[in-house]
Amino acid sequence: MSAPLVTILDDEPSVRAMLGEALEEAGFRTMGFARAREFEAALRSAAPDVCLVDLSLPDRDGLTLVHRLALESGAAVIIISGRAQVQDRVTGLELGADDYIIKPFEPAEVVARVRARLRKRAPPEAAGDTARFEGWTAHFDRYTLEDAEGKETPFSHAEGEVLRLFLESPRRLISRAHMQEALGGAAGESFDRAMDVRISRLRTKLREDPRNPRLIKTIYGAGYIFLGDVSWE
Known part of the structure; x- marks a missing residue:
């Protein structure tokens, strides 16, 4: 290699x-x-x-x-x-x-x-390059989200890091501190703002209602939780 x-x-x-x-x-x-x-x-x-x-x-x-x-x-x-x-x-x-x-x-x-x-x-050894959840397929090898009809939407490497973090820990609270530890970067206002932007973009690409997102939920004062069943390939 x-x-x-x-x-x-x-x-x-x-x-x-x-x-x-x-x-x-x-x-x-x-x-x-x-x-x-x-x-x-x-x-x-x-x-x-x-x-x-x-x-x-x-x-x-x-x-x-x-x-x-x-x-x-x-x-x-x-x-x-x-x-x-x-x-x-x-x-x-x-x-x-x-x-x-x-x-x-x-x-x-x-x-x-x-x-x-x-x-x-580097993905964990237990995880593959493809995750399926709630009618969506995330292809981390080519950085695209595929809907149930086969239409693909690209996502950035930075957005992919956040999405993978959610998909590897579905239905579990992910705090800001855990995100900072897992994704790197200095804690503070700039990191929090960057995460907010990435999560907002992911919600848009997943066609979430910004007022009441179905998959990526904000737990105010605590962090985020991904509400969906995930299978990896």
Whole structure:
């Protein structure tokens, strides 16, 4: 089995070289890109496990690219950016990023975050890549939800993490603290807001009534509970 592939999209050669060296020493394969255009062309033939994306790109808005990757790619997406404002971090997470690292950083921190994201992505041995529940089928191998008529709706990697967490623990209360522990990221307002956004998007894709959701219930002051029978394949 080949080593996980990490792509590095940053227009600073020194940053690409520093990260590439640290990641390769840690056992990863890497590909570096200075332009979004080159990176997107490479995605036609490469399937990265983790994408490191700088927001300040010379030929594309980084946040737009992050959103597209979150929707269309099975890779974990980690933003690396000099933008340290809380709103930038919140926006990045809301658009589907899995993590946000502020420049300047230590290469060892990035390696640790990459490893953490890959651990979070790995499904438990007992679970498969397909879950069936209440007329729906979640395909985690291609990141789509399929309804009873066979119509498919894509979901992002970040949304998939939350959905898998619910489907692995049906009819059990999942607290905010448990979500933070299971999914990673720093606890606080930005994490809570990111979870709210992901859950809202999942409810929309599951065609839930926002005023009275049938499957993903909010237990105010306690957390969430998924009300449905689930079978894994």
